[in-house]
Amino acid sequence: MDFKLSPEEMAFAQGVRAFLDEEAQHPDAHDFMDPDRDAHSQLANSRQRRDFCKRMGAKGYLGMSWPKSVGGQEIPGIFEYLLNEELALRGAPLIGKGVGCIGKTIIRHGTEEMQQRFLPLILDAEVEFALGYSEPGSGSDLASLKLKAEADGDGWVLNGQKVWTTSAHFAEWYWVAARTDPDAPKHKGISVFLIPMDHPGLTVRPIETMGHHRTNEVFFDNVRIGPDALVGELNKGWTYVCEALDFERFTFYTVNPLLQKFERALEALRTRARHGKPLSEDMGVRRAVGRLGAEVETAKMLQRRVVDAASKGGVPAIEAAMYKVFSTRLGQEITNFVLDHLGPAGLLRKGAEGAVDGGVWEHFYQTTPLDTIGGGTSEVQKNIIARRGLGLPLG
Ligand SMILES: Cc1cc2nc3c(=O)[nH]c(=O)nc-3n(C[C@H](O)[C@H](O)[C@H](O)COP(=O)(O)OP(=O)(O)OC[C@H]3O[C@@H](n4cnc5c(N)ncnc54)[C@H](O)[C@@H]3O)c2cc1C
Structure with missing residues:
Protein backbone atom coordinates (compact mmCIF):
# COMPACT_ATOMS: atom_id res chain seq x y z
CA MET A 1 0.00 0.00 0.00
CA ASP A 2 1.39 3.38 -0.94
CA PHE A 3 0.50 5.93 1.73
CA LYS A 4 2.49 8.80 0.23
CA LEU A 5 0.67 11.82 -1.07
CA SER A 6 1.40 12.88 -4.65
CA PRO A 7 3.20 16.23 -5.16
CA GLU A 8 -0.13 17.68 -6.31
CA GLU A 9 -1.90 16.47 -3.17
CA MET A 10 0.88 17.80 -0.94
CA ALA A 11 0.76 21.19 -2.67
CA PHE A 12 -3.01 21.27 -2.16
CA ALA A 13 -2.72 20.49 1.57
CA GLN A 14 -0.09 23.22 1.88
CA GLY A 15 -2.41 25.67 0.14
CA VAL A 16 -5.17 24.84 2.64
CA ARG A 17 -2.74 25.36 5.53
CA ALA A 18 -1.79 28.78 4.14
CA PHE A 19 -5.47 29.68 3.81
CA LEU A 20 -6.10 28.61 7.42
CA ASP A 21 -3.04 30.53 8.66
CA GLU A 22 -4.51 33.62 7.06
CA GLU A 23 -7.95 32.88 8.53
CA ALA A 24 -6.38 32.49 11.98
CA GLN A 25 -5.52 36.22 11.81
CA HIS A 26 -9.19 37.15 11.39
CA PRO A 27 -10.54 39.14 14.37
CA ASP A 28 -13.42 36.62 14.78
CA ALA A 29 -11.19 33.56 14.29
CA HIS A 30 -11.97 32.09 17.71
CA ASP A 31 -15.63 31.80 16.63
CA PHE A 32 -14.88 29.47 13.74
CA MET A 33 -11.42 27.99 14.44
CA ASP A 34 -10.72 26.40 17.78
CA PRO A 35 -8.57 23.27 18.11
CA ASP A 36 -10.09 22.61 21.55
CA ARG A 37 -13.43 22.14 19.93
CA ASP A 38 -14.65 18.64 19.19
CA ALA A 39 -16.43 17.51 16.05
CA HIS A 40 -19.87 17.98 17.57
CA SER A 41 -19.57 21.55 18.72
CA GLN A 42 -18.28 22.39 15.25
CA LEU A 43 -21.88 21.94 14.24
CA ALA A 44 -22.95 24.96 16.24
CA ASN A 45 -24.08 27.83 14.07
CA SER A 46 -22.88 31.41 14.07
CA ARG A 47 -22.58 34.26 11.59
CA GLN A 48 -18.79 33.99 11.80
CA ARG A 49 -18.93 30.29 10.99
CA ARG A 50 -21.13 30.90 7.95
CA ASP A 51 -18.89 33.74 6.77
CA PHE A 52 -15.89 31.44 7.06
CA CYS A 53 -17.71 28.80 4.97
CA LYS A 54 -18.47 31.47 2.37
CA ARG A 55 -14.76 32.31 2.19
CA MET A 56 -14.07 28.59 1.69
CA GLY A 57 -16.62 28.65 -1.14
CA ALA A 58 -15.00 31.71 -2.71
CA LYS A 59 -11.65 29.91 -2.55
CA GLY A 60 -13.16 27.01 -4.53
CA TYR A 61 -13.03 24.52 -1.64
CA LEU A 62 -16.73 23.62 -1.78
CA GLY A 63 -17.98 21.08 -4.33
CA MET A 64 -14.49 20.26 -5.62
CA SER A 65 -15.47 16.70 -6.61
CA TRP A 66 -18.76 17.75 -8.23
CA PRO A 67 -19.08 17.66 -12.04
CA LYS A 68 -18.03 20.83 -13.85
CA SER A 69 -21.50 21.08 -15.41
CA VAL A 70 -22.95 21.99 -11.99
CA GLY A 71 -20.16 24.28 -10.81
CA GLY A 72 -17.70 21.69 -9.50
CA GLN A 73 -14.11 20.98 -10.51
CA GLU A 74 -14.29 17.19 -11.03
CA ILE A 75 -11.21 16.59 -8.92
CA PRO A 76 -10.81 13.32 -6.98
CA GLY A 77 -12.49 12.95 -3.58
CA ILE A 78 -9.11 12.60 -1.88
CA PHE A 79 -8.75 16.38 -2.07
CA GLU A 80 -11.95 16.79 -0.04
CA TYR A 81 -10.55 14.35 2.47
CA LEU A 82 -7.26 16.34 2.66
CA LEU A 83 -9.21 19.57 3.08
CA ASN A 84 -11.28 18.11 5.92
CA GLU A 85 -8.18 16.79 7.71
CA GLU A 86 -6.67 20.29 7.71
CA LEU A 87 -9.96 21.87 8.82
CA ALA A 88 -10.39 19.29 11.60
CA LEU A 89 -6.85 19.93 12.84
CA ARG A 90 -7.65 23.61 13.34
CA GLY A 91 -11.15 23.03 14.76
CA ALA A 92 -12.72 24.78 11.76
CA PRO A 93 -16.10 23.70 10.27
CA LEU A 94 -15.77 20.74 7.91
CA ILE A 95 -17.19 20.91 4.40
CA GLY A 96 -20.35 19.22 5.59
CA LYS A 97 -23.45 17.46 4.42
CA GLY A 98 -24.58 20.08 1.87
CA VAL A 99 -21.54 19.54 -0.35
CA GLY A 100 -21.37 15.85 0.58
CA CYS A 101 -24.39 13.65 0.79
CA ILE A 102 -27.17 16.12 -0.05
CA GLY A 103 -25.48 17.94 -2.95
CA LYS A 104 -24.23 14.71 -4.49
CA THR A 105 -27.62 13.00 -4.22
CA ILE A 106 -29.33 16.01 -5.81
CA ILE A 107 -26.77 15.92 -8.64
CA ARG A 108 -27.42 12.24 -9.29
CA HIS A 109 -31.16 12.06 -8.71
CA GLY A 110 -32.69 15.53 -8.31
CA THR A 111 -34.76 17.23 -11.01
CA GLU A 112 -33.24 20.02 -13.06
CA GLU A 113 -35.30 22.47 -11.01
CA MET A 114 -34.05 21.05 -7.70
CA GLN A 115 -30.44 21.23 -8.95
CA GLN A 116 -30.80 24.84 -10.02
CA ARG A 117 -32.42 25.77 -6.75
CA PHE A 118 -30.01 24.14 -4.31
CA LEU A 119 -26.59 23.54 -5.89
CA PRO A 120 -25.55 27.22 -6.25
CA LEU A 121 -26.69 27.86 -2.65
CA ILE A 122 -24.53 24.96 -1.42
CA LEU A 123 -21.47 26.13 -3.39
CA ASP A 124 -21.84 29.62 -1.90
CA ALA A 125 -22.44 28.27 1.64
CA GLU A 126 -25.79 30.03 1.67
CA VAL A 127 -27.79 27.11 3.01
CA GLU A 128 -27.66 24.78 6.01
CA PHE A 129 -29.36 21.38 6.08
CA ALA A 130 -30.56 19.07 8.84
CA LEU A 131 -30.74 15.30 8.32
CA GLY A 132 -33.98 13.66 9.46
CA TYR A 133 -33.34 9.94 9.59
CA SER A 134 -33.52 8.66 13.22
CA GLU A 135 -36.85 8.22 15.01
CA PRO A 136 -37.71 7.17 18.56
CA GLY A 137 -38.03 3.52 17.45
CA SER A 138 -35.60 3.55 14.50
CA GLY A 139 -31.92 4.30 14.82
CA SER A 140 -29.65 1.36 14.14
CA ASP A 141 -32.48 -0.32 12.26
CA LEU A 142 -33.18 2.77 10.21
CA ALA A 143 -35.16 0.99 7.50
CA SER A 144 -37.94 0.43 10.06
CA LEU A 145 -38.67 4.19 10.16
CA LYS A 146 -42.33 5.11 10.51
CA LEU A 147 -42.75 8.83 9.74
CA LYS A 148 -45.89 8.66 7.58
CA ALA A 149 -46.09 10.44 4.21
CA GLU A 150 -49.57 9.93 2.75
CA ALA A 151 -50.42 10.91 -0.82
CA ASP A 152 -52.58 14.05 -0.95
CA GLY A 153 -53.46 15.30 -4.44
CA ASP A 154 -50.12 15.52 -6.24
CA GLY A 155 -48.22 15.97 -2.94
CA TRP A 156 -48.07 14.37 0.52
CA VAL A 157 -49.09 14.96 4.12
CA LEU A 158 -46.51 14.00 6.75
CA ASN A 159 -47.29 12.96 10.33
CA GLY A 160 -44.97 11.53 12.97
CA GLN A 161 -41.68 12.29 14.67
CA LYS A 162 -37.93 12.42 14.15
CA VAL A 163 -35.33 12.53 16.90
CA TRP A 164 -31.63 13.47 17.29
CA THR A 165 -31.83 15.90 14.36
CA THR A 166 -28.64 17.92 14.73
CA SER A 167 -28.82 21.49 13.31
CA ALA A 168 -32.66 21.51 13.07
CA HIS A 169 -32.74 24.66 15.21
CA PHE A 170 -30.76 26.73 12.69
CA ALA A 171 -30.91 24.86 9.36
CA GLU A 172 -33.04 26.25 6.55
CA TRP A 173 -33.89 22.89 4.95
CA TYR A 174 -34.78 19.47 6.27
CA TRP A 175 -33.67 16.34 4.38
CA VAL A 176 -36.20 13.82 5.57
CA ALA A 177 -36.70 10.09 5.04
CA ALA A 178 -40.38 9.07 5.33
CA ARG A 179 -42.53 6.00 4.70
CA THR A 180 -44.51 6.43 1.50
CA ASP A 181 -45.59 2.80 1.02
CA PRO A 182 -46.43 1.02 4.31
CA ASP A 183 -47.32 -2.22 2.46
CA ALA A 184 -44.00 -2.64 0.64
CA PRO A 185 -41.04 -4.49 2.25
CA LYS A 186 -39.43 -2.03 4.70
CA HIS A 187 -36.47 -1.02 2.48
CA LYS A 188 -38.74 -0.40 -0.51
CA GLY A 189 -41.37 1.94 0.92
CA ILE A 190 -39.17 4.91 1.89
CA SER A 191 -38.83 8.25 0.07
CA VAL A 192 -36.66 11.30 0.73
CA PHE A 193 -38.07 14.83 0.83
CA LEU A 194 -36.61 18.32 1.12
CA ILE A 195 -38.77 20.53 3.33
CA PRO A 196 -38.17 24.10 4.53
CA MET A 197 -37.40 23.96 8.24
CA ASP A 198 -39.97 26.71 8.93
CA HIS A 199 -42.75 24.83 7.14
CA PRO A 200 -46.18 24.99 8.88
CA GLY A 201 -46.77 21.87 11.00
CA LEU A 202 -43.09 21.30 11.89
CA THR A 203 -42.13 21.78 15.55
CA VAL A 204 -38.50 21.64 16.69
CA ARG A 205 -37.77 20.94 20.37
CA PRO A 206 -34.29 20.92 21.91
CA ILE A 207 -32.58 17.89 23.42
CA GLU A 208 -29.46 18.78 25.40
CA THR A 209 -26.89 16.00 25.33
CA MET A 210 -23.62 15.47 27.20
CA GLY A 211 -20.90 17.98 26.41
CA HIS A 212 -23.41 20.79 25.75
CA HIS A 213 -24.15 19.43 22.32
CA ARG A 214 -27.66 20.46 21.33
CA THR A 215 -29.68 18.18 19.16
CA ASN A 216 -33.44 18.13 18.54
CA GLU A 217 -36.65 16.21 18.23
CA VAL A 218 -38.89 17.28 15.37
CA PHE A 219 -42.65 16.74 15.24
CA PHE A 220 -44.69 16.59 12.01
CA ASP A 221 -48.31 17.58 12.38
CA ASN A 222 -50.11 17.46 9.01
CA VAL A 223 -47.12 18.85 7.12
CA ARG A 224 -48.38 19.35 3.56
CA ILE A 225 -45.78 19.31 0.82
CA GLY A 226 -45.98 19.52 -2.96
CA PRO A 227 -44.50 17.22 -5.63
CA ASP A 228 -41.38 19.42 -5.91
CA ALA A 229 -40.31 18.31 -2.37
CA LEU A 230 -39.66 14.73 -3.50
CA VAL A 231 -35.99 13.87 -4.07
CA GLY A 232 -35.52 11.49 -7.01
CA GLU A 233 -38.06 8.70 -7.41
CA LEU A 234 -40.86 7.71 -5.07
CA ASN A 235 -40.00 4.75 -2.80
CA LYS A 236 -36.31 4.79 -3.80
CA GLY A 237 -35.29 6.67 -0.64
CA TRP A 238 -33.43 3.78 0.95
CA THR A 239 -31.05 3.66 -2.03
CA TYR A 240 -30.39 7.39 -1.64
CA VAL A 241 -29.80 7.11 2.11
CA CYS A 242 -27.24 4.29 1.58
CA GLU A 243 -25.61 6.08 -1.35
CA ALA A 244 -25.28 9.22 0.76
CA LEU A 245 -23.35 7.28 3.38
CA ASP A 246 -20.94 6.14 0.66
CA PHE A 247 -20.47 9.75 -0.46
CA GLU A 248 -19.37 10.63 3.07
CA ARG A 249 -16.49 8.17 3.18
CA PHE A 250 -13.90 10.74 2.20
CA THR A 251 -15.15 13.44 4.46
CA PHE A 252 -16.38 11.73 7.61
C1 LIG B 1 -23.98 13.48 18.25
C2 LIG B 1 -25.07 12.80 17.49
C3 LIG B 1 -25.64 13.43 16.38
C4 LIG B 1 -26.66 12.80 15.68
N1 LIG B 1 -27.22 13.45 14.60
C5 LIG B 1 -28.24 12.89 13.94
C6 LIG B 1 -28.86 13.60 12.86
O1 LIG B 1 -28.52 14.74 12.53
N2 LIG B 1 -29.89 13.00 12.21
C7 LIG B 1 -30.34 11.75 12.54
O2 LIG B 1 -31.25 11.27 11.87
N3 LIG B 1 -29.76 11.05 13.57
C8 LIG B 1 -28.73 11.59 14.28
N4 LIG B 1 -28.15 10.91 15.33
C9 LIG B 1 -28.74 9.65 15.75
C10 LIG B 1 -27.85 8.43 15.51
O3 LIG B 1 -27.76 8.12 14.15
C11 LIG B 1 -28.49 7.29 16.32
O4 LIG B 1 -28.42 7.66 17.69
C12 LIG B 1 -27.76 6.00 16.11
O5 LIG B 1 -27.93 5.52 14.82
C13 LIG B 1 -28.27 4.93 17.12
O6 LIG B 1 -29.65 4.83 17.08
P1 LIG B 1 -30.52 4.89 18.43
O7 LIG B 1 -30.10 6.09 19.21
O8 LIG B 1 -31.95 4.79 18.05
O9 LIG B 1 -30.09 3.63 19.27
P2 LIG B 1 -30.58 2.07 19.06
O10 LIG B 1 -30.51 1.77 17.62
O11 LIG B 1 -31.91 1.98 19.74
O12 LIG B 1 -29.49 1.36 19.85
C14 LIG B 1 -29.50 1.22 21.30
C15 LIG B 1 -28.35 0.30 21.69
O13 LIG B 1 -28.55 -1.02 21.11
C16 LIG B 1 -27.45 -1.37 20.33
N5 LIG B 1 -27.90 -2.12 19.14
C17 LIG B 1 -28.87 -1.75 18.27
N6 LIG B 1 -29.02 -2.68 17.30
C18 LIG B 1 -28.10 -3.63 17.54
C19 LIG B 1 -27.76 -4.85 16.90
N7 LIG B 1 -28.37 -5.25 15.78
N8 LIG B 1 -26.75 -5.59 17.44
C20 LIG B 1 -26.10 -5.19 18.59
N9 LIG B 1 -26.42 -4.07 19.25
C21 LIG B 1 -27.39 -3.28 18.74
C22 LIG B 1 -26.79 -0.07 19.90
O14 LIG B 1 -25.43 -0.24 19.58
C23 LIG B 1 -26.99 0.78 21.15
O15 LIG B 1 -26.00 0.50 22.08
C24 LIG B 1 -27.13 11.51 16.06
C25 LIG B 1 -26.55 10.88 17.16
C26 LIG B 1 -25.53 11.51 17.87
C27 LIG B 1 -24.94 10.82 19.05
Missing part, protein backbone atom coordinates in the same frame (compact mmCIF):
# COMPACT_ATOMS: atom_id res chain seq x y z
CA TYR A 253 -13.29 9.93 8.85
CA THR A 254 -10.67 12.49 9.81
CA VAL A 255 -7.83 11.20 12.00
CA ASN A 256 -6.02 14.45 12.82
CA PRO A 257 -8.15 15.27 15.90
CA LEU A 258 -7.26 11.88 17.42
CA LEU A 259 -3.53 12.42 16.76
CA GLN A 260 -3.82 15.86 18.25
CA LYS A 261 -5.63 14.51 21.32
CA PHE A 262 -2.81 12.04 21.89
CA GLU A 263 -0.19 14.80 21.58
CA ARG A 264 -2.09 16.85 24.15
CA ALA A 265 -2.33 13.82 26.42
CA LEU A 266 1.47 13.41 26.26
CA GLU A 267 1.93 17.07 27.05
CA ALA A 268 -0.46 16.91 30.02
CA LEU A 269 1.31 13.88 31.45
CA ARG A 270 4.83 15.14 30.70
CA THR A 271 4.36 18.30 32.73
CA ARG A 272 2.72 16.81 35.83
CA ALA A 273 3.86 15.08 38.96
CA ARG A 274 2.25 12.85 41.60
CA HIS A 275 3.61 12.61 45.15
CA GLY A 276 6.55 14.71 44.02
CA LYS A 277 7.47 12.32 41.20
CA PRO A 278 7.00 13.29 37.52
CA LEU A 279 4.27 11.19 35.90
CA SER A 280 6.64 10.59 33.00
CA GLU A 281 8.80 8.48 35.35
CA ASP A 282 5.89 6.33 36.54
CA MET A 283 6.29 2.85 35.02
CA GLY A 284 2.53 2.27 34.83
CA VAL A 285 2.05 5.54 32.96
CA ARG A 286 4.95 4.79 30.61
CA ARG A 287 3.61 1.34 29.76
CA ALA A 288 0.11 2.67 29.08
CA VAL A 289 1.44 5.55 26.97
CA GLY A 290 3.45 3.09 24.89
CA ARG A 291 0.38 0.97 24.25
CA LEU A 292 -1.81 3.99 23.43
CA GLY A 293 0.89 5.31 21.09
CA ALA A 294 0.91 1.99 19.21
CA GLU A 295 -2.88 2.09 18.98
CA VAL A 296 -2.84 5.64 17.64
CA GLU A 297 -0.54 4.42 14.86
CA THR A 298 -2.95 1.53 14.23
CA ALA A 299 -5.86 3.98 13.97
CA LYS A 300 -3.85 5.99 11.44
CA MET A 301 -3.25 2.89 9.33
CA LEU A 302 -6.92 1.81 9.54
CA GLN A 303 -7.94 5.26 8.33
CA ARG A 304 -5.45 5.09 5.45
CA ARG A 305 -7.09 1.82 4.39
CA VAL A 306 -10.44 3.64 4.13
CA VAL A 307 -8.90 6.40 2.04
CA ASP A 308 -6.88 3.96 -0.08
CA ALA A 309 -9.92 1.79 -0.88
CA ALA A 310 -12.16 4.77 -1.55
CA SER A 311 -9.60 6.46 -3.79
CA LYS A 312 -9.53 3.30 -5.93
CA GLY A 313 -13.27 3.65 -6.48
CA GLY A 314 -14.41 1.05 -3.94
CA VAL A 315 -16.96 1.33 -1.14
CA PRO A 316 -14.83 0.66 1.94
CA ALA A 317 -17.72 -0.34 4.23
CA ILE A 318 -15.69 -2.83 6.29
CA GLU A 319 -12.55 -0.68 6.46
CA ALA A 320 -14.67 2.29 7.55
CA ALA A 321 -16.45 0.21 10.21
CA MET A 322 -13.08 -0.98 11.56
CA TYR A 323 -11.69 2.52 11.66
CA LYS A 324 -14.78 3.99 13.31
CA VAL A 325 -15.11 1.42 16.06
CA PHE A 326 -11.36 1.45 16.79
CA SER A 327 -10.71 5.18 16.69
CA THR A 328 -13.78 6.28 18.65
CA ARG A 329 -13.03 3.77 21.41
CA LEU A 330 -9.42 4.96 21.44
CA GLY A 331 -10.50 8.60 21.74
CA GLN A 332 -12.47 7.66 24.84
CA GLU A 333 -9.62 5.60 26.26
CA ILE A 334 -7.02 8.37 25.87
CA THR A 335 -9.39 10.80 27.60
CA ASN A 336 -10.13 8.43 30.48
CA PHE A 337 -6.44 7.65 30.91
CA VAL A 338 -5.48 11.33 31.14
CA LEU A 339 -8.31 12.06 33.59
CA ASP A 340 -7.23 9.13 35.78
CA HIS A 341 -3.85 10.86 36.21
CA LEU A 342 -4.82 14.52 36.45
CA GLY A 343 -6.47 14.29 39.86
CA PRO A 344 -9.63 16.22 40.84
CA ALA A 345 -8.62 19.42 38.94
CA GLY A 346 -8.91 17.41 35.71
CA LEU A 347 -12.65 17.18 36.32
CA LEU A 348 -13.16 20.95 36.35
CA ARG A 349 -14.91 22.20 33.27
CA LYS A 350 -13.96 24.92 30.81
CA GLY A 351 -13.93 28.32 32.49
CA ALA A 352 -13.69 26.96 36.06
CA GLU A 353 -10.87 28.31 38.22
CA GLY A 354 -7.99 25.84 38.35
CA ALA A 355 -9.28 23.71 35.44
CA VAL A 356 -6.40 21.74 33.92
CA ASP A 357 -5.61 22.49 30.29
CA GLY A 358 -8.53 24.92 30.12
CA GLY A 359 -10.97 22.15 31.14
CA VAL A 360 -10.56 20.43 27.80
CA TRP A 361 -10.26 16.92 29.29
CA GLU A 362 -13.54 17.19 31.14
CA HIS A 363 -15.06 18.38 27.86
CA PHE A 364 -13.57 15.43 25.95
CA TYR A 365 -14.89 13.09 28.64
CA GLN A 366 -18.42 14.26 27.94
CA THR A 367 -18.20 14.39 24.15
CA THR A 368 -16.19 11.31 23.15
CA PRO A 369 -19.07 8.88 23.91
CA LEU A 370 -21.15 10.68 21.25
CA ASP A 371 -18.61 9.63 18.62
CA THR A 372 -19.33 5.98 19.42
CA ILE A 373 -23.06 6.50 18.66
CA GLY A 374 -23.48 9.09 15.87
CA GLY A 375 -23.12 7.76 12.31
CA GLY A 376 -23.81 4.20 13.51
CA THR A 377 -23.04 2.78 16.95
CA SER A 378 -19.97 0.69 17.78
CA GLU A 379 -22.13 -2.44 18.06
CA VAL A 380 -23.50 -1.84 14.58
CA GLN A 381 -19.96 -1.37 13.22
CA LYS A 382 -18.95 -4.67 14.86
CA ASN A 383 -21.91 -6.40 13.22
CA ILE A 384 -20.78 -5.06 9.82
CA ILE A 385 -17.25 -6.38 10.42
CA ALA A 386 -18.52 -9.74 11.67
CA ARG A 387 -21.08 -10.37 8.96
CA ARG A 388 -19.76 -8.64 5.87
CA GLY A 389 -16.05 -8.75 6.66
CA LEU A 390 -15.68 -12.13 8.38
CA GLY A 391 -18.72 -13.88 6.91
CA LEU A 392 -20.10 -14.83 10.33
CA PRO A 393 -23.81 -15.73 10.55
CA LEU A 394 -26.41 -13.31 11.90
CA GLY A 395 -26.51 -13.66 15.70
